[in-house]
Amino acid sequence: xxxxxxxxxxxxxxxxxxxxxxxxxxxxxxxxxxxxxxxxxxxxxxxxxxxxxxxxxxxxxxxxxxxxxxxxxxxxxxxxxxxxxxxxxxxxxxxxxxxxxxxxxxxxxxxxxxxxxxxxxxxxxxxxxxxxxxxxxxxxxxxxxxxxxxxxxxxxxxxxxxxxxxxxxxxxxxxxxxxxxxxxxxxxxxxxxxxxxxxxxxxxxxxxxxxxxxxxxxxxxxxxxxxxxxxxxxxxxxxxxxxxxxxxxxxxxxxxxxxxxxxxxxxxxxxxxxxxxxxxxxxxxxxxxxxxxxxxxxxxxxxxxxxxxxxxxxxxxxxxxxxxxxxxxxxxxxxxxxxxxxxxxxxxxxxxxxxxxxxxxxxxxxxxxxxxxxxxxxxxxxxxxxxxxxxxxxxxxxxxxxxxxxxxxxxxxxxxxxxxxxxxxxxxxxxxxxxxxxxxxxxxxxxxxxxxxxxxxxxxxxxxxxxxxxxxxxxxxxxxxxxxxxxxxxxxxxxxxxxxxxxxxxxxxxx
Amino acid sequence: xxxxxxxxxxxxxxxxxxxxxxxxxxxxxxxxxxxxxxxxxxxxxxxxxxxxxxxxxxxxxxxxxxxxxxxxxxxxxxxxxxxxxxxxxxxxxxxxxxxxxxxxxxxxxxxxxxxxxxxxxxxxxxxxxxxxxxxxxxxxxxxxxxxxxxxxxxxxxxxxxxxxxxxxxxxxxxxxxxxxxxxxxxxxxxxxxxxxxxxxxxxxxxxxxxxxxxxxxxxxxxxxxxxxxxxxxxxxxxxxxxxxxxxxxxxxxxxxxxxxxxxxxxxxxxxxxxxxxxxxxxxxxxxxxxxxxxxxxxxxxxxxxxxxxxxxxxxxxxxxxxxxxxxxxxxxxxxxxxxxxxxxxxxxxxxxxxxxxxxxxxxxxxxxxxxx
Numbered sequence: 001x002x003x004x005x006x007x008x009x010x011x012x013x014x015x016x017x018x019x020x021x022x023x024x025x026x027x028x029x030x031x032x033x034x035x036x037x038x039x040x041x042x043x044x045x046x047x048x049x050x051x052x053x054x055x056x057x058x059x060x061x062x063x064x065x066x067x068x069x070x071x072x073x074x075x076x077x078x079x080x081x082x083x084x085x086x087x088x089x090x091x092x093x094x095x096x097x098x099x100x101x102x103x104x105x106x107x108x109x110x111x112x113x114x115x116x117x118x119x120x121x122x123x124x125x126x127x128x129x130x131x132x133x134x135x136x137x138x139x140x141x142x143x144x145x146x147x148x149x150x151x152x153x154x155x156x157x158x159x160x161x162x163x164x165x166x167x168x169x170x171x172x173x174x175x176x177x178x179x180x181x182x183x184x185x186x187x188x189x190x191x192x193x194x195x196x197x198x199x200x201x202x203x204x205x206x207x208x209x210x211x212x213x214x215x216x217x218x219x220x221x222x223x224x225x226x227x228x229x230x231x232x233x234x235x236x237x238x239x240x241x242x243x244x245x246x247x248x249x250x251x252x253x254x255x256x257x258x259x260x261x262x263x264x265x266x267x268x269x270x271x272x273x274x275x276x277x278x279x280x281x282x283x284x285x286x287x288x289x290x291x292x293x294x295x296x297x298x299x300x301x302x303x304x305x306x307x308x309x310x311x312x313x314x315x316x317x318x319x320x321x322x323x324x325x326x327x328x329x330x331x332x333x334x335x336x337x338x339x340x341x342x343x344x345x346x347x348x349x350x351x352x353x354x355x356x357x358x359x360x361x362x363x364x365x366x367x368x369x370x371x372x373x374x375x376x377x378x379x380x381x382x383x384x385x386x387x388x389x390x391x392x393x394x395x396x397x398x399x400x401x402x403x404x405x406x407x408x409x410x411x412x413x414x415x416x417x418x419x420x421x422x423x424x425x426x427x428x429x430x431x432x433x434x435x436x437x438x439x440x441x442x443x444x445x446x447x448x449x450x451x452x453x454x455x456x457x458x459x460x461x462x463x464x465x466x467x468x469x470x471x472x473x474x475x476x477x478x479x480x481x482x483x484x485x486x487x488x489x490x491x492x493x494x495x496x497x498x499x500x501x502x503x504x505x506x507x508x509x510x511x
Numbered sequence: 512x513x514x515x516x517x518x519x520x521x522x523x524x525x526x527x528x529x530x531x532x533x534x535x536x537x538x539x540x541x542x543x544x545x546x547x548x549x550x551x552x553x554x555x556x557x558x559x560x561x562x563x564x565x566x567x568x569x570x571x572x573x574x575x576x577x578x579x580x581x582x583x584x585x586x587x588x589x590x591x592x593x594x595x596x597x598x599x600x601x602x603x604x605x606x607x608x609x610x611x612x613x614x615x616x617x618x619x620x621x622x623x624x625x626x627x628x629x630x631x632x633x634x635x636x637x638x639x640x641x642x643x644x645x646x647x648x649x650x651x652x653x654x655x656x657x658x659x660x661x662x663x664x665x666x667x668x669x670x671x672x673x674x675x676x677x678x679x680x681x682x683x684x685x686x687x688x689x690x691x692x693x694x695x696x697x698x699x700x701x702x703x704x705x706x707x708x709x710x711x712x713x714x715x716x717x718x719x720x721x722x723x724x725x726x727x728x729x730x731x732x733x734x735x736x737x738x739x740x741x742x743x744x745x746x747x748x749x750x751x752x753x754x755x756x757x758x759x760x761x762x763x764x765x766x767x768x769x770x771x772x773x774x775x776x777x778x779x780x781x782x783x784x785x786x787x788x789x790x791x792x793x794x795x796x797x798x799x800x801x802x803x804x805x806x807x808x809x810x811x812x813x814x815x816x817x818x819x820x821x822x823x824x825x826x827x828x829x830x831x832x833x834x835x836x837x838x839x840x841x842x843x844x845x846x847x848x849x850x851x852x853x854x855x856x857x858x859x860x861x862x863x864x865x866x867x868x869x870x871x872x873x874x875x876x877x878x879x880x881x882x883x
Contacts, residue, residue, distance in 0.1 A: 320535040321603045321631060325664075328540065328604050329573070333563030335536045342534070429524060431531065 028103040034120040038062055040103050045110070061091065061119045069113035071132030078128050079115070091117050097126035111186075135160060141243035141265070143410055148285040150246045154265040158190055161260055161267070164245040165192060169252060173197070179210050182218035188262035189224065192248075197255040199488040202271060202452050206257055220264040230450050235418055237411040238451040240269040240276055247281050255489030271451040273458045273486050275471045278302070280408040283474045291474040297406070299472060304403035305416040306442070309346045310427035310435050312396045316342045318431030335390045343428030345389050349397040350420060352379060357401070458486035538601035542660035545645030546585060546622050547611035554614075554622060555581045556588035557646035559659050560596060573657050577650050585625045603631040607663040608638045608681065609645035609700070615715065615722035620688055626681055634682035637667045640715040640722060642701045648709055651702060663700075663709065670698055670711050674736045674746035674768075675729060688720045691859045692843025696735075699726050716837035723835035727828065734821065735828050738788055738870070739840055740773040747797070752816045756801055764813060765798035769877065777845040779853045785867045786842050788825075795878040804879045814876055821872045829868040836863045 031037050038053060041064060045051050050068040055061075065075070078096050088094055097117070100106055106116045106125045113131030138160065140146075141153035154161045162176055173196045179189040189210060193203055209228040218224055221241065229238045242248055243265050248258055251269045259268040269276075278298045283291035315322060316335060323331055338345060356375030360368040380398070384391045400420065407413045419442065426434035449456035459467030467484045469475045481495040539560050547555040557579035564572045580591035593600040614622060626632040641648050649659055656662040671678035676698040687695040696714040703710050713726040714735070727735055733748055746768040756762040771792040778785050796804065796813070804810060832839060843862060847854040 316535045317532045320533075320538070321633070323604075325604065325606055329561060329563055329658075332535065332540060333573075336563060338536060341532070425524060428532075429530075 026104045030101050030103050030106075030118075030123045030125055032121055032123055034060070034062060034118055037103065037118045037125070038064070041107060041110070041116070044103075044107055051110075056091075059120075061117065063115055063117050064110060065115035065130065066110065066113065069111075069132065070115055070130045074130040074132070075115060075128075078130060079117070092119065092122070092124060092126055094126070094128075096128055098128075099124050099126055101125065133157065136265075138164065144242065144244050144247070144408070146244075146280070146282045146285065149281050150244070152245055153243045154245060154248075154260075154267060156263050156265055158188060158260055158262045161245070161265070162190065162192070165249060165252070165258075168245060168249045169194075174252070177207070179207075181210060181213055181224070182215060184216045185218055187218045189218070190258075190260040190262075192252060192258040192260065194252050194255065197253065197483070197489050197491050198257055199255060199490060202257060202454070202488065205452055206259070206270065210259075218261070221259055221261050221266050221268045222264075224259065224261065225268060230452065234445065234449055235415050236274070236446070236449060236456070237277070237409070237415065238270070238272065238449070238456065240272045240409060241266045241411065242269060243267070244281060250281070250284075253494070254483050255487045255491075271454040271487055272456070273451070273454075273484075274446060274456055275299075275460075277407060277409040277412040279470075279474075284477070288474055288476045295474055296472065298408070301403035301406035302416065305400055305406075305413075306419045306423055307435065307439070308396055308400045308403070309350065309420055310423035310438070312393070313342045313346055313424060314427040314431045314435055317428065331392060334392050337387055338390050339388065341428075342393070343424060345393050346397065346424050346428075347421075349383075349389055349393055350400070350417075350424070352383075353397055353401045354417065454486050454488060459484065537598050539596050539598040540604050541600060541602045542604060542658065543607045543609070543649055543663060544602065544605060545609035545611065545641070545649045546614050547644050547646055548614035548617065549581060553581050553583060554585055554588055555579060555646060556585060556592065557649045558592060558600075559649050561658055561660070575658060579646055585622050589625070602626075602629075603633055605633045605636040606660045607667065608636050609641050609648055609663070610638065610697075611645040612640060612642050612722065614645075615640045615697075615717075616724060617721055619684075619717070619720045619722070623681065623685075627685060632681075634685075635680050637664060637678070637680055638684065639663070639667060639698045639700050642699060642712060647702045647704075648700060651704075651707060651709065653707055666700075666709065666711065667698060672744040674733050674741070674743040675711060676714060676732065677736065677739075677741050678743075690844065691719070692838060692845075692847050692854070693841040694718055694838045696727070696732075696837070696839055697722075716832070716835045716839070718835055718837045723837055725831060725835045725837075727831065731824065731828050731831075734824055735839065737768060737771050737792065738773055738790055738825060738828070740771075740775075742768060742771050746771070749798075750817060750820050752813050752820075753801070758800075761801040763798075763800065764796055764817075766794040766817065766874075766876075767797045769793045769795050775840055775842075775845065777842055777849060779846065779850045782853060782856050782865075783867065784842065784846055784853065784857075784862070784865065785869065786840065786845075787869045787871065788840070789871045790821075790825075790873070792872070792874045793877050794874055795880070796876060797880060799879065810876055810879070814874060817874055818872055821874070822870055825870040825872065826868075829870070833863050833866070836861050838863050842866055 028040070031040070042051060042053065048066075050066050052065055052067045054063040056063060063079070079091060079094065082088055082094055083091065091097070101123045103125070106127060109127045110116055113129075114127045115130045117126040117128070135157050136155045138152045138155055140151040144153070152164060154164065166174065171194070173194050175193055175195045177191040179191065181187050181189050191203070191206060191210070206228065210224070213224070213227045215227065225239050226232055231238065239259070242251075248267050248269065252258060256269050256271065259270065278295060283295055286294075316331075320328070335342075340348070352375070356371065356379075360371045360375070363371060380394050383389045384394055401417075404413050404416045407416065423435060423438045426438040428434070430437065446457040447461040455462055458464065459471055464485055466482060467486070470480050470484065478495060478498050482492050483489040483494050485492070541558045541560060543559045545557045547557070549555050557577065560576045560578060562574045562576065564574065576596070578592050578595055580588045580595070582588035582591050589600055589602070608626075610619065610622070626634065648663070651659065653659070653662060667676065667678075670676040677696065679695060679697055684695050684697070687693050694717050696716055699712045699715040701710045701712040711729065713728045714732045716723045716725050716727065730748060733746055736742065737746060747765060748768075749763055749765045751762050752764045753762050771790065773788060773790045776787040776789070778787070804813070843854070843857075843859075846857065
């Protein structure tokens with residue numbers, strides 16, 4: 001790695017970084033003259049066409065706002081109706097107004113959708129909050145549907161998202177911290193955590209990492225993710241995104257931290273473990289036995305998704321002896337006249353499936369379905385009939401694709417499908433030995449990986465038997481009385497004695 | 512360093528490629544093989560090679576090719592067969608191995624050596640002796656059965672289930688071949704050319720590593736297996752229990768062994784070895800054409816008769832074993848384990864002759880069907 005470091009580590013970067021955070025807020029005192037103020041502002045805003053300058057009082061005052069950001073009705077209600085009602089003499093006296101004498105500050109508020117009132121002969125600039133908002137309703141997120149439980153989802157407005165969380169978690173320890181990130185985009189990033197449960201070290205770490213980002217633009221949490229995660233070269237996601245308030249709240253209560261951004265309905269949960277990606281709110285809404293069963297199936301799908309094509313290739317290409325006697329001739333019959341070696345066959349099929357998925361995902365729904373049918377049924381059938389690919393390989397790859405979608409998290413599902421490829425190559429070169437090597441690499445990487453200083457593969461490595469209660473299985477909730485230790489919660493006890501009534505009732509019956 | 516590392520990884524993957532690959536589609540599977548001894552001492556190997564022709568839906572059509580070759584050793588014949596077939600010869604999924612009578616009468620280990628030496632051979636393959644030539648059995652065309660391997664494998668499996676054979680495979684007989692105090696039996700098959708079938712014909716008795724030429728017939732086989740504590744899933748025997756039936760059929764009774772337990776106890780006095788074989792069976796009478804089995808007296812009478820006949824039959828089995836010195840019960844091994852001094856004195860070739868067998872057979876008739 002020293003090689004790369006030498007290339008990329010030039011003195012330049014460090015200098016820029018040092019000058020970044022210490023830049024002072026620009027100051028520009030306002031002028032007494034109205035025209036000077038207006039000139040300054042319009043010039044600073046590059047005479048943008050949607051900047052409206054409304055001259056009032058025969059040219060003695062002006063109201064500036066972006067007509068694209070301001071809500072006309074609010075403007076009417078907050079300023080003009082108030083004046084008309086006669087209760088206030090001047091716009092300057094209006095109670096909603098926020099005064100400033102700094103033109104740069106006024107500039108900033110203008111950009112967030114405020115209206116600025118400027119008067120001749122006064123240095124006071126009055127700002128009115130008239131931002132118009134277009135909000136989506138809090139619908140269920142399509143990629144995280146559940147059968148039972150809340151059907152609310154986060155929206156693009158971060159205030160509404162905070163509201164959704166606060167409504168579910170009415171405690172004074174719930175803390176939100178705002179950050180402005182992105183030099184040009186000025187994106188509002190919100191950090192949420194439970195003070196007194198979340199580990200202060202992790203919060204400090206996250207805060208530092210967010211502050212050190214000096215990118216011009218931050219669009220979404222996904223964008224933020226790459227700047228602050230521990231190992232950007234790892235295939236595994238080290239933050240979990242969710243659009244569900246209930247999931248977010250459950251994670252907050254585990255002592256984890258939430259990262260949200262204005263303009264995106266996705267909240268990032270951190271630190272995370274590998275097994276968290278296999279938990280779904282459904283597990284906790286259904287009975288624990290069925291929850292356990294479904295979770296076991298999901299974890300099994302991990303093995304199928306990354307290992308099944310490799311396993312099949314290894315058998316067909318190296319160790320056909322392991323096939324049971326009764327299966328050997330049907331298998332032989334189906335692959336006997338396939339032109340390509342199994343590894344090529346598998347790669348073709350896996351890539352076809354990825355093509356179908358990728359083309360279907362962005363098309364409008366009716367066309368997407370057609371593509372699914374054409375791709376899945378027609379190609380699948382024709383490819384076997386043409387003798388390009390054996391029908392067993394079609395089964396194997398289809399099963400793999402299905403298994404990769406079982407994961408409740410979309411990021412991990414992509415990861416799984418990418419991990420299939422190295423394993424296919426390993427199996428194609430070394431057979432079962434290759435699969436063992438590949439799995440070994442993956443396991444070593446998982447054990448080594450950290451998410452904000454916490455072990456990623458917990459509670460398996462490092463092993464903590466107590467936390468296994470909610471990992472491969474989902475035991476009854478009243479047994480999950482301690483928070484999982486991987487997020488290093490300050491307060492570990494989560495549930496007190498809750499089923500004492502059983503003893504009391506038994507005693508009463510005896511009497 | 513890193514550049515070199517990548518280069519090495521890329522070279523390893525691309526240059527070696529699929530070096531060790533043994534593609535399943537490029538092999539010709541041998542599912543049944545048979546060895547015969549030629550008059551000049553050469554080995555004749557016959558194999559059946561199934562080929563499935565691909566069809567777009569469902570299982571394809573199956574074709575069987577039978578190839579044989581004569582050579583000095585089994586490996587030599589394998590190579591000769593390999594030169595006659597498309598793709599390469601693969602015996603690693605062998606299901607049934609047949610050995611011709613004449614070859615079995617010689618030492619059995621040399622022809623099997625090739626299987627034990629090759630790590631890929633299927634030691635789970637069933638093995639049987641064929642009366643006459645093994646190649647005849649493999650060449651037999653049976654219309655109803657698609658594959659000879661399936662037919663033979665099924666037949667041998669069924670014989671194992673009905674307590675007719677111990678279900679020996681290549682792995683299991685290997686130890687017994689080298690063990691002086693324990694011998695084995697293999698199922699004996701006979702080709703019925705007229706009916707175009709293969710029949711189970713009892714058990715071939717082996718002494719050390721070679722076939723003695725003597726067999727246990729089908730009924731003796733069942734009893735021998737029970738005495739040895741090797742009951743399969745079912746065990747049935749038919750006996751003549753009376754003489755006074757109006758029709759011949761009325762003289763017989765069939766029993767189904769529900770549960771059996773045998774204990775072999777070996778004692779010595781001097782160099783005399785005595786083997787007490789205690790067999791306890793719980794049986795159901797599943798066929799009794801004469802009917803009227805409702806009285807205790809009648810049941811007792813049958814029981815007594817059965818005991819007499821079973822004891823008599825087991826004596827016959829013991830006589831046969833002594834005659835061939837085929838120590839199927841592993842008496843020698845027990846002597847070696849419990850009385851090593853005695854074992855040292857015994858003649859390892861013919862010790863069975865002097866062993867006294869004391870069968871003690873006890874049966875309990877616990878059911879006689881759902882009618883009386």
